[in-house]
Amino acid sequence: xxxxxxxxxxxxxxxxxxxxxxxxxxxxxxxxxxxxxxxxxxxxxxxxxxxxxxxxxxxxxxxxxxxxxxxxxxxxxxxxxxxxxxxxxxxxxxxxxxxxxxxxxxxxxxxxxxxxxxxxxxxxxxxxxxxxxxxxxxxxxxxxxxxxxxxxxxxxxx
Numbered sequence: 781x782x783x784x785x786x787x788x789x790x791x792x793x794x795x796x797x798x799x800x801x802x803x804x805x806x807x808x809x810x811x812x813x814x815x816x817x818x819x820x821x822x823x824x825x826x827x828x829x830x831x832x833x834x835x836x837x838x839x840x841x842x843x844x845x846x847x848x849x850x851x852x853x854x855x856x857x858x859x860x861x862x863x864x865x866x867x868x869x870x871x872x873x874x875x876x877x878x879x880x881x882x883x884x885x886x887x888x889x890x891x892x893x894x895x896x897x898x899x900x901x902x903x904x905x906x907x908x909x910x911x912x913x914x915x916x917x918x919x920x921x922x923x924x925x926x927x928x929x930x931x932x933x934x935x936x937x938x
Contacts, residue, residue, distance in 0.1 A: 846913075847931075849891035853910045854928035857896065860888050860908045861925065864898055874900030890923070 863883045867875040877888060877898060888896050890910040897917065899907045912921030923931075 849913070850923060850931055853890040853892075853923050854931060856888065856890060857908045857910060857923060857925060857928055859884060860896055860898065861906055864906045864908065868900075868904065868906065874898065874906075 860877075860880060863880045864875050866883065867880060875898060877895060880888060880898065890896055890912070892911075892913055892915060894911045894915050897909045897911075899909065901907060907924060909917060910923040911917045912919065912923055914921055
């Protein structure tokens, strides 16, 4: 309650907060700063903090995303190799990707949208290759069954 002194009859004049208008009530309860809002500096500080948090998350997530893409491609390589082995049981020649597409669910693409390549360097020997992230065969980011084994062994240690 707010006391205003004595009224005409000599009784103490009292007013409750409900009798005070909204703006005045806010100033009485919280002071003048409650109505002014946020400054540009305060907003900029919040934006900078949010950007720092987003950067930290990105630094932690992006490498894991790349590993997941490589592991997914390794699984697809194994699927294509299984389909190629089944194909070679009926036919002695090395299958093309078009022939293998019939036996596979979906397109035999790697995680980056590149079509994989099947090679048969020897009798009953099948090698399935992914061009990797850069999309070019013959570069260091290519994935083969051997590279996939190394990748999986390396991730078991993590």
